[in-house]
Amino acid sequence: MASTITKVEKLVGKRIRRREDPRLITGTATYVDDIQMPGMHYAAIVRSPHAAARIRSIDTKAAAETPSVAAIYTGKDTAKVGPVPCGASLPGLRIPHHYILATDRVYFVGHPVAVVVATDKYLARDAAEKIEIDWEVLPAVADPEKAIAAGAPPVHPEWPDNVAFNYHQEGGDVDKAFAEAEVVVKQRITSQRLIPAAMETRGVVAEWRAADRQLNLYTSTQVPHLVRTLVAGMLGLEENRMRVIAPEVGGGFGSKLNIYAEEALMGFVAMQIGKPVKWIESRRENFLTTIQGRGHVDYFELAAKKDGTILGIKLKLIQDLGAYHQLLTPAIPTLSVLMMPGLYRTQNVRADIIGAFTNCVPTDAYRGAGRPEATHGIERMVDILAAELKMDPAEIRIKNFVHREEFPFPTATGLMYDSGNYAAPLDKAMATVDYKKLRAEQAEARKQGKFMGIGICTYGEICGFGPSPATPAGGWESATVKIEPSGKVTVLTGTCSHGQGEETTFAQIAADELGVDIDDILVLRGDTAIVPYGIGTFGSRATAIGGTALYFALQELRDKVKKFGAMMLESDDVAFANGRVTCNKTGQSKSFAEIAGATYRAMKLPPNTEPGLQSTHFWEPPNFTFGFGAHIVITDIDKDTGQVKIRRYVAVDDCGNILNPLIVDGQVHGGVAQGLGQALWEQAVYDDNGQLITGEYMDYAMPRAHMMPWVESDHTITPSPVNPLGVKGVGEAGTIGCSPAVVNSVVDALSPLGVRHLDMPLTPEKIWKVMAGGKN
Amino acid sequence: MKINLTINGKKYSPDVEPRLLLIHYLRDVAGLTGSHIGCETSLCGACTVELDGKAVKSCSMFAVQADGASLTTIEGLAENGKLHGMQEAFWNQHGAQCGFCTPGMIMASKQILDRNANPTDDEIRHGIEGNLCRCTGYQHIVNAVRAAAAAAGK
Numbered sequence: 001m002a003s004t005i006t007k008v009e010k011l012v013g014k015r016i017r018r019r020e021d022p023r024l025i026t027g028t029a030t031y032v033d034d035i036q037m038p039g040m041h042y043a044a045i046v047r048s049p050h051a052a053a054r055i056r057s058i059d060t061k062a063a064a065e066t067p068s069v070a071a072i073y074t075g076k077d078t079a080k081v082g083p084v085p086c087g088a089s090l091p092g093l094r095i096p097h098h099y100i101l102a103t104d105r106v107y108f109v110g111h112p113v114a115v116v117v118a119t120d121k122y123l124a125r126d127a128a129e130k131i132e133i134d135w136e137v138l139p140a141v142a143d144p145e146k147a148i149a150a151g152a153p154p155v156h157p158e159w160p161d162n163v164a165f166n167y168h169q170e171g172g173d174v175d176k177a178f179a180e181a182e183v184v185v186k187q188r189i190t191s192q193r194l195i196p197a198a199m200e201t202r203g204v205v206a207e208w209r210a211a212d213r214q215l216n217l218y219t220s221t222q223v224p225h226l227v228r229t230l231v232a233g234m235l236g237l238e239e240n241r242m243r244v245i246a247p248e249v250g251g252g253f254g255s256k257l258n259i260y261a262e263e264a265l266m267g268f269v270a271m272q273i274g275k276p277v278k279w280i281e282s283r284r285e286n287f288l289t290t291i292q293g294r295g296h297v298d299y300f301e302l303a304a305k306k307d308g309t310i311l312g313i314k315l316k317l318i319q320d321l322g323a324y325h326q327l328l329t330p331a332i333p334t335l336s337v338l339m340m341p342g343l344y345r346t347q348n349v350r351a352d353i354i355g356a357f358t359n360c361v362p363t364d365a366y367r368g369a370g371r372p373e374a375t376h377g378i379e380r381m382v383d384i385l386a387a388e389l390k391m392d393p394a395e396i397r398i399k400n401f402v403h404r405e406e407f408p409f410p411t412a413t414g415l416m417y418d419s420g421n422y423a424a425p426l427d428k429a430m431a432t433v434d435y436k437k438l439r440a441e442q443a444e445a446r447k448q449g450k451f452m453g454i455g456i457c458t459y460g461e462i463c464g465f466g467p468s469p470a471t472p473a474g475g476w477e478s479a480t481v482k483i484e485p486s487g488k489v490t491v492l493t494g495t496c497s498h499g500q501g502e503e504t505t506f507a508q509i510a511a512d513e514l515g516v517d518i519d520d521i522l523v524l525r526g527d528t529a530i531v532p533y534g535i536g537t538f539g540s541r542a543t544a545i546g547g548t549a550l551y552f553a554l555q556e557l558r559d560k561v562k563k564f565g566a567m568m569l570e571s572d573d574v575a576f577a578n579g580r581v582t583c584n585k586t587g588q589s590k591s592f593a594e595i596a597g598a599t600y601r602a603m604k605l606p607p608n609t610e611p612g613l614q615s616t617h618f619w620e621p622p623n624f625t626f627g628f629g630a631h632i633v634i635t636d637i638d639k640d641t642g643q644v645k646i647r648r649y650v651a652v653d654d655c656g657n658i659l660n661p662l663i664v665d666g667q668v669h670g671g672v673a674q675g676l677g678q679a680l681w682e683q684a685v686y687d688d689n690g691q692l693i694t695g696e697y698m699d700y701a702m703p704r705a706h707m708m709p710w711v712e713s714d715h716t717i718t719p720s721p722v723n724p725l726g727v728k729g730v731g732e733a734g735t736i737g738c739s740p741a742v743v744n745s746v747v748d749a750l751s752p753l754g755v756r757h758l759d760m761p762l763t764p765e766k767i768w769k770v771m772a773g774g775k776n
Numbered sequence: 777m778k779i780n781l782t783i784n785g786k787k788y789s790p791d792v793e794p795r796l797l798l799i800h801y802l803r804d805v806a807g808l809t810g811s812h813i814g815c816e817t818s819l820c821g822a823c824t825v826e827l828d829g830k831a832v833k834s835c836s837m838f839a840v841q842a843d844g845a846s847l848t849t850i851e852g853l854a855e856n857g858k859l860h861g862m863q864e865a866f867w868n869q870h871g872a873q874c875g876f877c878t879p880g881m882i883m884a885s886k887q888i889l890d891r892n893a894n895p896t897d898d899e900i901r902h903g904i905e906g907n908l909c910r911c912t913g914y915q916h917i918v919n920a921v922r923a924a925a926a927a928a929g930k
Binding site for chain 1 (some may be wrong): 808812817819854863874879912914916
């Protein structure tokens with residue numbers, strides 16, 4: 001029975017294929033929409049077609065007469081359900097009451113107004129179309145700068161200035177830095193609104209078991225435990241009477257790091273009708289109502305010496321919040337402020353954020369969440385400074401890098417960079433592209449009137465969110481390891497993978513620490529009834545914090561296995577290695593499975609030791625981790641069409657130790673695709689009335705396979721001292737490093753025309769106009 | 777309406793509403809939930825299945841339009857428990873992350889090799905341009921199709 005194989009080879013660091021894949025490649029994984037239950041009802045949600053309007057009346061009569069319709073609810077019915085929660089707190093933050101269904105007024109296109117519940121999903125949609133709403137359309141504002149200008153229509157009548165908060169942060173002596181500056185460069189830089197567009201839209205199945213007083217909520221989320229705590233609170237249900245299950249989750253990118261009205265609404269409906277109910281977001285709804293990302297207008301100023309030394313940074317940041325605060329909406333731009341110095345040594349920074357309400361869907365965390373905006377800003381500004389001083393962009397970066405021997409390095413924004421060697425990835429990337437030769441080639445190309453660009457981005461990012469005092473809902477993570485009597489190992493993690501491969505990387509960690517075969521390990525996540533309380537997967541945190549929690553839980557069990565082994569071998573001098581406890585004197589040994597069985601049979605126990613082999617560890621990180629890297633992008637621009645062609649994309653990322661290079665590469669590629677989407681194609685466009693113009697995949701230019709360049713991914717390795725695994729995080733690195741490198745490259749290509757800056761996305765139309773009209 | 781279908785080698789003769797989409801028939805009636813719905817507008821390709829040997833987007837046709845047809849879905853690719861070469865390649869090359877686009881992506885990728893045993897990278901990329909993936913950046917998917925082509929050519 002003892003099938004546990006003794007092995008020596010370590011798995012951490014190996015390029016092994018993923019353990020979650022068999023169900024994904026055979027079509028047998030279970031996503032929310034794949035769940036069927038007897039008596040299932042289907043919900044269709046009626047949404048506002050207007051960005052701002054008063055509801056005069058709602059007529060549900062014709063809808064209610066549609067066959068198969070079981071119930072219809074409007075805002076009057078759900079007004080007692082608690083508001084959609086905002087987890088962020090800032091001084092003086094104005095928080096509008098966010099009803100799960102609009103009561104008397106709507107604030108953005110897509111705002112939910114009513115829900116139709118029917119036994120047939122086609123008929124539910126038919127009925128939803130029959131609901132008549134008498135609207136009084138009001139003026140709307142969709143642009144954050146227009147929203148905070150005098151005379152703008154108020155999004156929320158109680159706050160006519162549309163300002164949700166003002167936030168100030170300062171470090172060092174900024175006024176002195178600017179007074180002493182030999183050169184000051186200024187630029188307005190935007191980071192447009194983006195649609196996360198996970199391939200699986202949101203979806204919820206709710207099942208109320210009245211006799212047990214038990215609500216089961218299946219939802220496509222990155223944070224099942226937070227959903228349980230907060231949705232139970234909204235519904236007035238005891239938290240222990242609610243079970244949240246995140247089944248297979250088809251991508252999130254931050255958009256499922258949230259608590260949504262529909263999650264509480266489906267819970268409410270299920271409790272009302274006593275039958276299971278399913279709501280699956282349509283793609284159109286996904287574009288209109290799932291949170292969006294970015295939405296920055298940034299006014300940057302950089303003070304420097306003539307030799308390129310950066311003395312200080314000022315930033316005025318206008319954040320488009322949308323109409324409401326979702327879970328973390330107001331907190332996202334504060335992360336931009338934290339990262340605004342980038343990898344550079346300057347100790348003088350000042351930032352002022354204005355949070356602006358608009359009649360749009362809320363913004364919130366989208367891959368990178370605040371750090372891509374900050375990185376885009378500082379990396380564009382450094383290039384603008386280099387151009388001003390006629391310096392090489394690589395040289396100016398190297399000059400300002402925090403030096404290798406200065407870590408841990410305290411930043412002017414209050415962070416402590418854990419470890420770094422910032423020149424290393426830049427050196428490697430420059431060597432890969434043969435930077436010097438490339439510049440010579442560019443000079444030649446320019447003589448021939450060709451537009452060739454070389455763009456560099458050296459980024460830093462905050463990974464491993466994060467120490468609890470720095471996060472709204474706890475920044476620790478939990479792991480439980482259960483070694484069964486047969487020696488098989490079950491790992492329960494509080495993280496909630498939605499594509500990141502934690503079932504594989506966590507199994508690698510456990511296999512190495514226990515010395516057992518990876519096939520003997522099962523990793524489970526995403527069910528509040530099975531997994532002890534956890535936080536979830538976001539912010540490049542799963543491995544750094546969840547993996548570390550697992551590591552410590554495993555150490556506790558290693559000790560216990562060793563203790564039992566010593567007792568069984570009747571020796572104090574034993575070693576635990578390769579899945580066996582061995583007596584150092586006699587060479588006798590006991591297998592892992594033999595010992596596991598003995599701990600449960602418990603015929604004899606070592607002193608002060610409980611039976612069984614189970615351990616739970618909650619790990620609180622002492623700091624964030626700080627990944628970094630250098631991306632170099634070479635572009636050629638078509639003179640006739642303005643099309644940007646990426647000739648080479650070189651990414652050298654340092655995410656600390658690498659557990660599985662195959663998975664890390666996949667994270668980098670995907671991150672770059674999202675960064676490139678922002679740089680070149682993607683933009684959520686709202687018209688002046690708050691109508692989303694890019695409301696479908698047809699109009700929203702998400703990268704397709706033939707649009708992507710080959711990404712040459714490489715690494716340097718600077719272990720983090722924050723956790724024993726030495727890992728940092730890599731989920732967001734590609735996105736953060738990409739957009740500045742691409743835009744820097746295109747601006748570099750067009751610099752002979754006097755172009756100094758271009759805002760994203762760099763569509764052919766935009767570039768063609770610049771080329772046709774000369775200076776930007 | 778009564779229709780006749782063969783799905784993954786098995787015969788079905790359902791009575792369906794004329795407006796029932798093929799993808800809903802496959803998922804909700806036949807219980808084959810491997811094909812996914814990502815957009816309902818034929819733009820994402822998550823619902824791609826094979827109909828009489830051609831990859832089609834099953835969200836953009838009615839079940840009645842498939843009357844008389846033979847369909848293969850992701851569930852029908854493996855034979856006798858042995859993965860299809862394209863499935864194996866997606867696994868080896870890490871072609872899936874969240875997995876939601878994966879069944880459609882595998883069906884579209886299979887068709888590339890059915891038509892051209894040795895596609896170039898460009899041909900691979902254009903062959904899957906009707907299938908959106910938000911996770912992978914497509915690079916490992918391109919690697920998977922290459923690897924499947926190489927394995928099939930051995």
